[in-house]
Amino acid sequence: MCLGIPGQIVALDPQHAALATVEVAGVRRAVNIACIVDDEHPPASTLGEWVLVHVGFAMSRIDAGEAALTLALLTELGEAQAEIVAMQQSGPMQ
Amino acid sequence: MKYVDEFRDGERAAILEREIRALAPRLPRPPGRALQIMEVCGGHTHAIFRYGIEAMLPPELELVHGPGCPVCVLPMGRIDDCVAIAERPEVIFTTFGDAMRVPGSRKSLLQAKGDGADVRMVYSPLDALALARANPEREIVFFALGFETTTPSTALTVLQAEADGIANFSLFCNHITIVPTLRAILEGGDVNIDGFIGPGHVSMVIGTTPYDFIASAYRKPVVVAGFEPLDVLHSIYLLLRQLVEGRCEVENQYARVVPNAGNRTAMAAVERVFETREFFEWRGLGSIDGSGLRMRDAYAAFDAERKFAVPGLRVVDPAACQCGEVLTGAIKPWQCGIFGTACTPEAPLGALMVSSEGACAAYYRYGGVPAAAGARG
C-alpha cells in the first residue's frame, strides 16, 4: 500500500489522454496520470514533471520547493548544532 | 535517484540522531514504560528495519508497529474465496506479488498456482485490464487489496473498463480504510501509544485532516511521514518536539508529496465505485466497523463477489496466534509465545509473519542490531 517511487514523466501517450510514460533511473513504464491532471493542469503540462508512482498510477506531483525546504531545514539544524558545539568548545566566559 | 538519494543521506541522518538524543532527557516519561510511538504503515515498518533506524534511537523511546499492512490483515476466509475463484478454469486470477503467499485454510494463491490454477502476478490493476482485453474468452479477476493509497487505482481501472465496455473483468474487493483502524486502536482500552507516525501515501490521497481527531479527541500528536529513512527519522524528531513542547497537532513532514487537502480526483473515483461495508474482518484484529469497502450496486457487473459463488466463510485464526496484541502495540513480536518457533517466515501461522512487511517477519529478518563495530578493523 505504501510502495511509491518518484519518477519523471518523459512521454505522453498519443492515443490515450490518461496515459504517459514514466522513467525511474532509466527504467520506463506506462502510468495512468488521471490523478494529476485537471483543467488547470492538462496532460501536456505533465511532461518533464516528477511524480509519485504507485502500482502504475501517478498519484501526486512532487513539489520541488517543499523537498528543498525539508532538506534545508535539516541542514540548518546541523549548522545550529555545529554552532552550539563551537560555543561549548570556546571555553568558559572570563 | 532524484528525491530518493537525498532522503537517504547519512550526514543529515546523523544531525537528526543528535537532535533526537538531545531531546530525550526532556521527554515526558510515562510511568513504568518507555515512550512509545506507533507507525501505522507496512512501508514504514519496512524502512525502519531495512535502515536499522530503531538502533539509532535513544532507549527512552520505542517504536510500535501497527496494523498498516493490508496483506498481513487479510483473513484466511477471504484467501479461501480467492482460491475458489482462481480454481475456476475460465478465470485468470491476477494479484499483487506479496498477496500470493498469504495462507488460506487449505492453501495460498501460490500453492493454488502450483496445483494448476491460472494465477498471475501483476504490478498494476491496469495490467489486469490489459489481460482482459487480450483474452476475451477468459474471465479476468483482480485481487483488489490495499488501503486508500491503492483504492483509487482500482477505482480508476474499473471506470476505464466501464468506458471501454469490457465485460470480462472484475474485482475481488478487499480494500480497507485507515481511520476506523486507528480509532479501533485508540479505543482499545490499554493504549500505550504516545504519538503516531502517519501514513504518507494514504495521506497523499485523503489529505491530513482525517487525523485531526487523534490530536483533538485523543490528545496524541501525529506526523504524516514520507518513506525514505530521513523522512522517518525527521518525523520522529518532529513528534518528540511536540511532546517536549506540550503541543498536540497533525503535522505534514511529507509536504513534497502530500497535499493537506488530499487528491480530489482520486477520492472522487473511489466515491463513485465503492461504498463502505458495515463491518469487515481483519486477521488478528477481529471485526472493525466501517473499515472495509465493497463495490456499489451500479458496478455489480465488475464485482467478482457477485459474479462468482464463493464460500464466504469466516475462518478463525489459530488459537496460539497473538497477532492482535502485536498489532495494537500491546506486546512486541518476540514476546509472542510462538514467535520464531511454531511461527516463522517459512511456516507462518499468523498474519504478521506472512508478509515481509509484517512486524514479525521484518523483525525476524532484519532484527535489531547494534552497530557491528568489530567488523571495521
Next chain:
Amino acid sequence: MNGVAVHEASRRLGTIHVPSVTLAHGGGGKAMRDLIDDVFVRAFANDHLDVGSDQARFDLAALAQYGERLAFTTDSYVVDPIVFPGGDIGMLAVCGTVNDLAVGGATPLFLTCSVIIEEGLRVDTLRTIATSMAVAALRAGVCIVTGDTKVVERGACDKLFINTAGIGVIPAGIALDIGTVRPGDVLIVNGYLGDHGATILAARGDLAIDAPIESDCAPLGDLIAALLRAAPRTRFIRDATRGGVASVLNEIAVASGIAIEIDESETPLRAPVKGFCEILGLDPLYLANEGKIVAAVPPDQADAALDALRAHPLGYDACAIGRAWAGEAGRVTMRTTFGGTRIVDMLVGEQLPRIC
C-alpha cells in the same frame, strides 16, 4: 586438446527439413539423427565429439597434465524466457557449469549437453541456442563432447530444458574450502550485482517494465585463474547465482562460523537495476547473477586480488564489499548508506514484488 578446430566431417551430416521439432525427432531413428547432426554436431564440432560412440573417452595421463584432482559438476537449466537480453538458455547452460568448476579452482575442460525439447519448438530457435552454446564453449575454452536429445509432448516441458555436466582438473596446491574463512578476511565481488535476475524478471513481460538491463552471463574460468595466481591463499570462491550475493554470504558465515559485515555504499549496482528494484520493492542483494563471484581473501592478499580482477574484462568493477569478523556465528549484517545496520538474512522462498 581443447581448441575447437574447423572440423571436416568424416561422414555427411544429416539435415533437418521441417520448421518445428516433432516427436519423431526424439524417436531414435533417422529424424533424430538429422536433428542432432544439423543442430548440435554442426554447432559443437570438435575432435572429441564422436557421434558414433555412446561415450566420450579421454587419456587419463593427458588430463593429469592439468593437475591432481578431477572436478565434476552438473546443473539443469530451465529459465523462462529462453532468450533474454544479454544471452539465452544455451549460454547459461555452458557458463553456469563452467563456473561451478572454476570456482573450485578447476580448469574447466569438457561438457555434456542433454536437451529435453518440447514438441513444437522452432528449429531456428534451437539452432540459435546451439550456436550460443558453441560460442560460449569457445570463449570458456571447453569442448562439448557428448550429449543426449529427448523430445516430449507439448506441455510436458516448457519449450526447452538443458542439463550440462562438466569435468575439469584442479592444479596442485589449490584448496578452496567454504569452512576456512576467518575474521579479517575480505569479501570481494567482481562487478555489478543483480543484472541477471532483474533482466529475467523484466523479460517475463508480466510487469510491463522496460528496463535497459542485460544479463551478465559469462564464463569466469580465466578470471578466477588470474585471481588465484595473484592471491593464492584465497579461502573460498562461489558464484552468486540463485539467491544472489546475500545467500552466498550467509552460506559462508554459517559454514565458517563467523560473522560478516558488508557496506551498502560498496555494493555496486547499476542505476537501472536500482530503479527496477525500487519500483517493485525488491532487494538487489537477492537477485541472481550469472557472471559474478564472491571471493573470501586473506587481508594481506586483498589488494593483489582486486588488482588482478580489475585488470580483467570481467572484473573491471571489482570491489571489496565487506569483511568477516568474530561476531555472532552465521550472522550477516549490512551497514546502510544511512548509517544504521541491518541483518541480511537467508532468503525464504522466492522474492516477490510488493505493494507495501
